[in-house]
Amino acid sequence: MLLKAVFCDLDGTTIDSEPLWHDGEIELATQHGGYWDEDLGWECSGKPVPEVAEHMIEHGCTLSIEEIDVQLKAYVFNAEQERLPWIDGVRETLQSLRDAGIPVMLVTTSPRPMAENIMEQAGGLFLDYVCGDDDCAHKPDPAPYLLAAKKLGIAPEDMGKCVVLEDTFVGLEAGAASGATTIAQTCTIRTDTSSGPQFASINGYDGIDAAALDGFVRQRLAQ
Template sequence: MAPGSVGRRGPRWVDLLTVPPASTTVLSAVLWDMDGTIVDTEPYWIGAEIDLATEHGGTWDETLAVELVGNSLETSAELLRERAGIRGTDAEIVDELLFRVIRRVREEGVPWRPGALELLAQLRAADIPCALVTMSWRALADVIVAALPADTFAAVVTGDQVTNGKPHPEPYLRAARELGVDIAACVAIEDSIPGLASAEASGARVLAVPAVQRIDPAPGRSRVDSLSDVDLDVLRRIVAGEVHDHAVQD
């Protein structure tokens, strides 16, 4: 199985690895997804997929593209080959998509999501460590990280560094291990269904900030419509066990 891929038979590991977060009142770290959470790059990925499919004589649309959000890039490449007729190996498709997204970020600037920079600044001022946990590869993560203050992230976990990508819990467990913190004392901020599955299975508390995918309520899952509605106090209450569900998309 390719690095970062997910077994096609379904996530049988969930029952074995999902553990309820331990009771804690101390926020040890915040674990951040990137695309769709910190930066509004999901439209860039969707546009790159549609353009590439068209160039190869295939068909792809935004509805199909939304299904890929949050998955590993290898999984996305496999589905693009099978369903959109894009030719090439998974690695070649991933490289081409990354090239197009990175080029657009560099040409148009980093499209920050509302409230992301402000919340990162609050956490930095409070000396609460943050980790970036993204299924994008290091090449794109480096572009985003370089646009932030140097001490924003104490750890960066990318899709090309893990054996099992989201929705497997490995990325979040690795981030907590690299920070040297208990995963149960962390809040993971996510915008996608696979990302939330990964974070929830790791044992972290979760905060969903929907972007292009609808995120339904679930036990223990906090939701907001914008990070502009989140501050350090909200994160501390979430890690203490409060469900902060203020999404209006329902």
Template sequence: MTAALLFDMDGTLIDSEPVWHEQMRAFAKIHRIEWTTEDAHWTTGRPMIEWADRMRDRGVALDRASIIDTVASAVADAVRDDVPWLPGSLALLQRVADAGVPAALVTNATAGNAQALLEAAPEGALRFAVSADDVERSKPDREPYALAIRRLGADASACIAFEDSRSGAQSVVAAGARLWFLTTQLPSSPVPAERTIGTLADIDHDELLSLLA
């Protein structure tokens, strides 16, 4: 069977959730709507259309796509300027690149956000990204991971996917891949996981590669 690695972005490879929250608050302030800390945390792992619709319900007089594009573009610019790598992520991506292991990024963020991460990653580490712009149904639907697995030419049951959110974990399991859950956002996996780890720094690279062999 052909094996591959699949990586979520926010909360898995990079600590960009605070950046998203900051830009959402800035956007809300400009448009004079209420956007609390609770609202910001509610967005974690959710499809972007959901928080865009909540902002429209609060009174933002823009269409859904414009809201998403404005906030996501600001986040992408911030990440390009200073990539907030989480512990162990850059080292693991470099090992993946050196070993030539097929790997892809799978995120609910926009193509622009995904591209910013692809540009920052070690050359050859991530072959492509599946973003919200590439699918009809974002996580927790199986479509994002199923599409990435298909594009990699891999077998779902041989793929290991790293996730940190409820919706992401549900998407991995629905696609038939092996879930390694990171507790950067939640204390435990919301669905059965093959492994639960703190960050990517807790992974033994040699063991991981042997599991893919």
């Protein structure tokens, strides 16, 4: 296989957790004098929580950025500890990669406790992770993906042989800027990402195994 590694985003790519974030945003805004709805939540999908908090304050929420950051992360973390909403088929895809000896890294803007909860519940399907608490710029900067590659000993010039799986424009921009073969997962997101910088798009994980992802790499490198 030409495929060297796969880097997976978390929310909306590995687990269908965006609704949890939106529910938490709506609850906080409603309880503290603001207005928020699912459409506003989707507009902020993929952005770091402090940026989301700024938008919530613009819509009337009286909490500070720091208070929103702490309370929103706690809301989602508690929900994910009770049950992880795995996207259908994703664990089979990850297992196929593991069986093929392809390392998979979780690359998320979520804080370390959330990333470690995923690592624990994934049962070894991810080799390691990069999270929002690591000392690097956040998506859409490519730094998280380049850091993940560095952890695996993959040089920047070999990023084309790696696959990034993402769902939001923010994540797709980060993946593409890293040089990786970037694939948009469209099965959970409401935003139309067809104009994004990805090499290809998939709608769910049916038929997406190590060989299929290797095929995307080969197609891209052949261009």
